[in-house]
Amino acid sequence: MNTAVKQKAVATWLALLGGVFGLHRFYLHGFKDRWAWLFPLPTLLGLVGLQRMNALGQDDRLAWVLLPLLGISLVAALLGGIVYGLMPDERWNARFNAGRAAELGGWGAIIGVILCVFIGGTALMATIAFSAQRYFEAQIDQ
Template identity: 40%
Template sequence: MKHKSLVCWLGLLVGPVGAARFYMYGWRDSIGWSLLLLTLLGAYGFERAQSFGLDDPLSWWLAPLLGVSVAVSAMHTLYWGLMSQTDWNQRYNPDADLESSSGRTNWLTVGALVLSMMLGTTALLSSLAYGFQRYFESQIEEARKISQ
């Protein structure tokens, strides 16, 4: 039995490492492994930015991947949490009754959805802002080199 509240909280708390996807689809889920890879690459980008400074071009490309993985896991959480009870049970609990309580939306699910929306939006916008800022700063530096 897959429980909607549990998968929403897994998606919120440890979704970027693919835990919610692995809970839902098993260890062979390619999207779960992709989320884990994006998270590790993004964390490596932040580590490079701390070690080599913000002028490291590789960290410009890698660091936003962490925010993208958080945003993608938040979108998965929203998808699962907003699914109706009958659709949930039909898809993820086919042996259970369509009105089984495992697919029911309760206040814990709603709380996870609200926090997931806030965290996912913040992560996505921060990643975009960081990436675009670094890109345009590098373009200005290149223009200065050309003009001299």
């Protein structure tokens, strides 16, 4: 069992900066965490979609399918950052620090949550708008 103290602020910032690759989950649960391993594939597929759209333009249908995966991965990671940053200290310590009391660094987690909300909300709106626009354009072209 890992005895290192897990900090809320670190988990929140890992979700913000590297959550699309599951870094926050690896930090909290280790490399055996199955959910953490689900993050890299859709992220990389979404990045392929972004590259295809930049290279081939907006009419590339494969990019239409792949690009929202990046947005979904980003939103899921940032939602995790919000949940971790807002979790009460007692519950955090019971879940991640084996019940030991630990200093968790309040303002670092709060600033991370604010950024997660801002960036996550923007990414969610952009993903929905992009997907809806592509769907309706495809309906018109038929």
